Amino acid sequence: MKRLGLLFLLLGAGIAHAAAQSSGNTSAERPVLRVLLIGNSLIYTNNLPGLLRSMARAQDAGPLFETETYVMPGAELARHWKSGAAAKALEQGHWDFVILQERGGLLACAASPAQKEQDDCRNSLRAHRRFAELAGRHGARVLLLGTWGPDAAWQDNLDRGLRQVARETGATPVMAGxxxxxxxxESGGKPKSLFTDDSLHPSLPASLIVAAVLYREMAGKPAHAANLRLDFPLLPPGTRMGDNLPLEHNEALNALARPVTLGADELPPLLEAAQTDH
Incomplete structure (x- = not known):
């Protein structure tokens, strides 16, 4: 995993690295799934949508992904709903999947009858319902991307809250956290192996695990190890975002891309972690 950490540092600093072509099959005959992602820095750190597209391209068969991503630092889903840009995109485009990612550990509140009555929790639940209802009217399947807490007790509450929101909205919980x-x-509790120095945002290995979890859910099968061409910027946690501009259309950020190829030999333990049910 040292190479993955080094790769993240180099790209985050904007240092160019020579690229090789990956062996992924990009045949036009493969189906394309359109995916709308709505969330915050836990999605844009390391460019999770780009990792999803790259992982799908690298497979010998199965769907390709086309993504559009609305993310703001520290944003709650209620803020996204109020902004209106993500809802407008959902209403006007044809989407196969909508991925909702709430701020940090907020959804732990849904596991507590008392906390569910607090304003932040009520606003979050209302936003989840509104996005899910809108997605349902347009034939899109909703995935709730689970985040992670600072310890086992918090994670347990967060997971229970996520499942509760999934039951209330008819969405599918994705237990990435x-x-x-x-x-x-399993790695001895070394947070720097999977998280950045703030112990909150994912490292590149962590983002790859999350991408593999989502890939399995949307493709209906696990990803296999193959060279990944990363032709998009691996964004650091503090990257500034526009409220109404999809990540994929942000020319200023995408100009920072320094294409590299991540070798298939780096991936097996990460893909295994994504496939293991806990």
Missing amino acids: TRLRAREA
């Missing part, structure tokens, strides 16, 4: 914490425990 649980997978990351399990992987961390």
Whole structure:
């Protein structure tokens, strides 16, 4: 994993690195799934949508992904709903999947009858319902991307809250945070292996695990190890975002891309972590 950490540092600093072509099959005959992502820095750090597209391209078969991503630092889903840009995109485009990612550990509140009555929690639940209802009217399947807490007790509340929101909205919970914490425990509890120095944002290995978890859910099968061409910027946590501009259309940020190829030999333990049920 040292190479992955070095790769993240180099790209975050904007240092160019020579690229090789990956062996992914990009045949036009493969189906294309359109994915709308709505969330905050836990999505844009390391460019999770780009990792999803790259992972799909690298497979010998299965769907390709086309993404559009609305993210703001520290944003709650209620803020996205109020902004209106993500809802407008959902209403006007044809989407196969909508991925909702709430701020940090906020959804732990849904596991507590008392906390559910607090304003932040009520606003979050209302935003989840509104996005889910809108997605349902337009034939899109909603995935709730689970985040991670600072310890096992918090993670348990967060996971229970996520499942509760999934039951209330008819969405599918994606327990990515649980997978990351399990992987961390297996590696001896070394947070720097999966998280940045703030112990909150994902490192590149962590983002790859999350991408593999989402890939499995949307493609209906696990990803296999293959060279990944990363032709998009691996964004650091503090990157500034526009409220109404999709990440994929942000020319200033995308100009920072320094294409590299991540070798298939780096991926097996990360893909295994994504496939293990906990």
